[in-house]
Amino acid sequence: MTGEDRLLAAILGGLPPGGPPVLVGPGDDAAVVAGAELEAGLLLTVDAAEEGVHFDRVLHPLPAVGRRAVAAAASDIAAMGGRPLAALVSVVASPGDLDAARTVMAAAGRRGAELGAPVVGGNITRGDRLGLHVTVAGRMAEGARPLLRSGAWPGDALFVSGPLGASALGLELLRDRIGSRSTDPAESPWVRAHLDPQPRLRLGVELVGVATAAMDLSDGLALDLHRLARASRCGAVVEAARLPLAAPAKLEAALFGGEDYELLFTAPRGRVTSRMAAGGAAWSGVTRIGRVVSREEGVRIATPDGRSRSLPPRGFDSLAGGEP
């Protein structure tokens, strides 16, 4: 066995077994997943987590690096209204950093199993910096149509699924506490939100047939709303006073802080309020934050004094760098 074979066998062989629908797991040329329930559509997405860009080893414990990367990719499946099915993890690590690679990949495997996306394959390659690339495949339920970014229509209401800025706040707390070495950062719910995001999988499935457009908030509300508006050829107005800030997060963090992994969606207002009134845990935290307008009006933020200003498409850019 090569070094890679041994390491992969140790990591992937030690994970909880996938069970159905995984027919062949890691170790063959490709994994085989039963396709019986895939008729409504196969979803495919890939996310990268690169040291120094998406994470910083001083701030992020290695298991969190693996868990976050899988959660981020699973969140894309949630945003389509699908259910995760299986994951593949490709890790790059320096020869002196194989223990780190092992920890990250094992954590990714556990998180995948929790989210219904068992890791069915992967590889480890020598490189300079630690990085991982997580593919998640998902499926649509029978008869369900995927939630695209492109279906919003002027007059639709605009919603988010939970507090904004929690992840940015958690990152700030981690930085402060690493400096002072005071209390255990894991105590804070915002730190937990940053280190172990919870993709909104149940809500995503419920949004099928309700939302006209949806996406997940990975790079900050401002930037992601511009993406949704562009895909839908619409504008949008966010009411600043309605934004569910992760107190004590500032408006700035809610607008421009990334990695909240809440869902941003549009729908005729009544469709959502009736679901929310009927209760159901999946709808908890859903908040109306504004409305879809015509493309000419652009993407704006309105303040309680009745004024509005343009909302810049600013947020996390994995090429430009920025926040790790």
Added chain:
Amino acid sequence: MTGEDRLLAAILGGLPPGGPPVLVGPGDDAAVVAGAELEAGLLLTVDAAEEGVHFDRVLHPLPAVGRRAVAAAASDIAAMGGRPLAALVSVVASPGDLDAARTVMAAAGRRGAELGAPVVGGNITRGDRLGLHVTVAGRMAEGARPLLRSGAWPGDALFVSGPLGASALGLELLRDRIGSRSTDPAESPWVRAHLDPQPRLRLGVELVGVATAAMDLSDGLALDLHRLARASRCGAVVEAARLPLAAPAKLEAALFGGEDYELLFTAPRGRVTSRMAAGGAAWSGVTRIGRVVSREEGVRIATPDGRSRSLPPRGFDSLAGGEP
């Protein structure tokens, strides 16, 4: 739009459209692929190509880097007896190297389209070294069972699908000619075999119901045969005189040179010879090279003088490094 958005839109938007079965291509949270023909099973595999490990920019033109990575992942689908369906490409590049990232990703997209695996999603992340991670999803034909590594049985004959050592020879020629700057290396069929490998997709599909075990040769016959033997709990004897060397490749290159992407498979001898006798382009180049024996006999190579020696499980290891 962020830098990544712009770059991805420019690259992925400029590729040939996927067409059916791709329902939603790049640009949304996840791609959507029609699942109507997936009932017999979904195949998933990921392959990495890291600068300095799998390729060297002096030897490998950037388009070849993209084409090879997609072909390598598609070859895994061939080895399962499936057909490629879609690909995802995750690229890492330094900020000064975005033109290279663009070239590699565009070439990957074109190669994917040629092989029936249109690139339906991807991302570009800042990093130190150029690297790409290619996921290919594939499907089994209706009623077909995937070809695993684990079904070989003592008494089966052992086959390869074509010449061995071609890629290693091509790499050697590239090195020689880069040094001397003499003739155009693209003239040589071995250089072409190295820079633009052809996964054996048609043969893979034909092997379903014929082969008892199969895999693709990515890391050299010796190492890959050990993997097949271990998965099947068997031994194997290779007859040195029967190996189809890519002349003037040496036996050494045929045994230990990687990246030939031919198929290695086992089957009752008569099943294959009858197919070969019936003709058919997919079977061209198939050669019987030995036989499956009991586990206790190990993995061996027999020479024409009637002797045999143990074949070491040596080849390409993406962790240990070695040949770029």
